[in-house]
Amino acid sequence: MAGSSGKNINVTIKVWRQKNKNQKGQFETHEMKGVSTDMSFLEMFDVLNERLITEGKDPVAFDHDCREGICGMCSMYINGRPHGPKQGVTTCQLHMRSFKDGDIIVVEPWRSAAFPVIKDLAVDRSSFDRIMAAGGFVSVNTGNAKDANNILIPKDDADEAFNAAACIGCGACVAACKNASAMLFVSAKVSQLALLPQGQVEREERVLNMVKQMDAEGFGNCTNTGACEAECPKGISLENIARMNREYIHASTIANRK
Amino acid sequence: MSNSKGFLKSSIGRKFVMGLTGLFLVSFLVVHVSINSLLFLCDGGETFNAAADFMAHNPVIRFLEIGLFIGLIAHIVQALVLTLANKKARPQGYAQVNGAANSTWYSRSMGLLGTLLLLFLVMHLYHFWWPTKVAVFTHNEHNTFEEIKAVFTDGTMGVISVVLYVVGCLSLSYHLLHGFQSGFQTLGLNHKKYTPVIKKIGIIFSIIVPLVFALMPIGFMAGFIH
Structure with a gap:
């Protein structure tokens, strides 16, 4: 070198x-x-x-x-x-x-x-995989690929979604958080799809199921210290946590479903 | 699929209650500090006593007081539940933690600051809320201004009280410094334009309000409130 x-x-x-x-x-x-x-x-x-x-x-x-x-x-x-x-x-x-x-x-x-x-320094992070499996995806019908410009996305939204999608799921947010909370990770994964038109169909189900799985895995609760954002190698922003809170509160209270 | 029934038991639901009750308690502080500031009129407590009398007897205020206590208790209960869950989330701690590298000490010490505030509140209610309640229910005449003055000018005990009240105000200041903006974040109220404004207002509020409160016991002791 x-x-x-x-x-x-x-x-x-x-x-x-x-x-x-x-x-x-x-x-x-x-x-x-x-x-x-x-x-x-x-x-x-x-x-x-x-x-x-x-x-x-x-x-x-x-x-x-x-x-x-x-x-x-x-x-x-x-x-x-x-x-x-x-x-x-x-x-x-x-x-x-x-x-x-x-x-x-x-x-x-x-x-x-x-x-x-x-063993030693290796930890089992499959709890992140189970959170993803609970809703961190979009269901896509098979068939021909659509023309790229069929769905128009504002530049700002695309940028925000891309920033959230930069999360590599390393778990540094959990490690840094005094409460061992996974909310930065989950919020990035919720955000990257909530911001895009393709994510709208399952938007409410997604946040409800992912948060439910996050809680079931035994992660702690965010107290907004900002340690996760400061330590994240990809600079994922706390704004994502606020967005996830918003999505979750909306899906649990205002959303028109049973 | 999960439904809305689980909301209040979920992590975000509990945080929602924390944030909402926290901001509700902030709104109470605005009323409390406004009325108490009448002490600085230095008219022998005449205006202040009139306001205190109105607050003690007005049925709307009495009704809101119940809401205030419910809010306070909900804030404390959720804090306990969340803190216990957080402890469980990391059964084995780190040998070395460099918290200062990524967050402020007061944002990491909300539980400690809240506990100090609760202890302060017990003393504070014993000093002023309880005697007022007794007076209202026994229809006794009482002079709130003189009662406050007595607490802070009672020799050595008075000095101890002033110190404890200043410590209480300091705890409040740091609790608000994190809590004010944290409440908005938890409710999902984060916005590129407004969040920086909320943060600024939060800092100003967290310094001014506890400072004005702290000047009251100091004022009685030093004699510039009379």
Whole structure:
């Protein structure tokens, strides 16, 4: 890679180790010497894991996939913040140049009753999938594709829907929230369809069913601290939560159905 | 499919009650601070006593008072239910949390500030609401102005009362600083044009109202209310 800063630092990693969701976990300390500041945080963990494997020890389990900030798999809670100290990035896009020589870095899994720990730093986020399955889709009739300009959408609405759709479902909002609330995630998924004409048919059912599933999964309740918005790697706005509240209040009270 | 029956038991339904009752209690503060500001007229409490007497005997106000208590209790009950659910949502906490990086301390401490306010309110009702009720039902003459003055000028106890009232006003200020705009957000009233205005009004309200309230006990003690 061009433009290497060529610096190496020493850091101490305090990482959460937990065999499975039923066992109690604890922190494990590892000294990382000569870490290149050009490494991503996950690459630093790769180095740690290779060392652990060579030593015949159990490597640290953590989620990752694309490593380019778009899949939403990486999920570490670093020094008291989801995805670490930088704003608007996922853990894979966090680099060791964001840390100083001699830093002690505490790494924990997302902590939420609805995200049980599978192992170490890997948590089960299938509660998000079940919320999506409850209503985060549009039903489309089969047949020929319609002409793109048949349905006109105001630019502002399209932009808003696109911004909401930028959510990668990583769960940082839940991790950051003092109440472990999933309302930023659910509201983004409600909004991206509520703003578009294609989402109107199932609009009321969608918000009712998704909120019902969200509550059933055991997520907490939003108190509008704004921590989720500040920590979201995709900058999903709190406006979405207000929109979801509006949609839900409308669907439960004013909407003309049983 | 879910229906409207589950609304008040849902997360958003409970939050809706929180927001609505919170803003209702804010509207009460407007009335309360307006009438109490008559104390600053320094006419020996004449105007203030007349207003207090009207509030204590007017049947419409008495009816609204019941609504106020219902609103307050609903606000407290929902807060308890929501807080317990929130604790359950994260059974194991983090070893390290950097909350200051993403939110204000008072937005994260609404439960604590609310509890302080409740404790303050118990003392406040004991000081002023209860004696007024007793006087109304026993048809005794009483001078509200003198009663207030006595609480804050009673030697050491008076100083303690003034300090507790100032702490109460400070709790109110921070509770409102988050609660005012949070109430609108919860009700879904978020708008590109109006939300920045609501936030500004919220900040001004959260500073001015508790400040005016705090100046009352201080005024009695310092003697600039007479």
